[in-house]
Amino acid sequence: EIVLTQSPGTLSLSPGERATLSCRASQSVSSSYLAWYQQKAGQAPRLLIYGASSRATGIPDRFTGSGSGADFTLTISRLEPEDFAVYYCQQYVGSPGWTFGQGTKVEVK
Amino acid sequence: EVQLVESGGGLVQPGGSLRLSCAASGFTLSSYWMDWVRQAPGKGLVWVSRINSDGYTTSYADSVKGRFTISRDNAKNTLYLQMNSLRAEDTAVYYCARFDFGYDAFDIWGQGTMVTVSS
Numbered sequence: 487e488i489v490l491t492q493s494p495g496t497l498s499l500s501p502g503e504r505a506t507l508s509c510r511a512s513q514s515v516s517s518s519y520l521a522w523y524q525q526k527a528g529q530a531p532r533l534l535i536y537g538a539s540s541r542a543t544g545i546p547d548r549f550t551g552s553g554s555g556a557d558f559t560l561t562i563s564r565l566e567p568e569d570f571a572v573y574y575c576q577q578y579v580g581s582p583g584w585t586f587g588q589g590t591k592v593e594v595k
Numbered sequence: 596e597v598q599l600v601e602s603g604g605g606l607v608q609p610g611g612s613l614r615l616s617c618a619a620s621g622f623t624l625s626s627y628w629m630d631w632v633r634q635a636p637g638k639g640l641v642w643v644s645r646i647n648s649d650g651y652t653t654s655y656a657d658s659v660k661g662r663f664t665i666s667r668d669n670a671k672n673t674l675y676l677q678m679n680s681l682r683a684e685d686t687a688v689y690y691c692a693r694f695d696f697g698y699d700a701f702d703i704w705g706q707g708t709m710v711t712v713s714s
Binding site for chain 2: 518519521523525529530531532533536537540542574576578583584585586587588589
C-alpha cells in the first residue's frame with residue numbers, strides 16, 4: 487500500500503514569502519499521476535498541478551510542482567493572500583484507486 | 596459553465612441508507628470517468644469509489660466495499676452513490692469529481708454534500 491506523507495503539517499508564513507511543501511511516497515511512484523490540490527475553508531478542492539509539474543488551466547505561474555520517484559515538492563514563489571489554504575498531494579495507487587496525503591496547511595504568520 | 600452539483604446528503608441513523616446524486620452540467624457526463632471522494636469533519640480527503648464512462652467498471656475503497664454502490668445515468672447526466680449499512684465513520688462531506696485523462700487527475704469537483712450518521 488502506497489502512503490503519501492506531506493510535510494510540514496502546518497506552514498506559517500507571511501504574504502510575499504516563499505512556501506515549500508513536501509509530499510513523500512512510501513515507494514517510488516509514477517510522476518504522471520502525481521497531482522496537487524488546493525482547498526480553502528468550506529470549499530471543494532481545486533486542481534493546481536498534474537503530472538507532478540504541469541499547471542492546470544488558469545493556475546498562476548507562482549505555483550510550481552517538481553520531483554520524481556518518491557519525493558515531490560509544491561513551491562509557491564510569493565504567497566498571495568488568496569494562497570493561504572490547505573494543500574493535498576494525490577497519487578494513483580492502482581487497484582482500487584487513489585490516495586491522498588494528509589495535507590499541509592499554509593497559514594498567515 | 597462546467598459544474599457538478601451534489602445532493603441527497605443528510606442525517607441518517609447507523610445501519611441506514613442514503614443515495615447521493617451528482618448532477619453534471621456544461622459537459623457530457625458520458626465522456627468521463629467519475630469518482631466520489633469524502634472528507635470527514637476537520638480531516639483530509641479520502642477516495643471512495645470510481646466508475647468508468649459507460650458504467651460497467653467500478654472500484655471501491657476497502658472501507659466501503661460491499662456497502663456502497665456507484666452508478667450513473669448518462670442520459671440524465673447524473674452520477675449516484677448508494678450508501679447502505681452506514682456507520683458513524685462514514686460521516687463526511689461527499690464530493691463527486693470528474694477525472695480528466697488529459698490531466699490524469701480530478702479537474703472538476705462539486706461543492707459537496709454532508710452526510711451525518713448518528714443516532
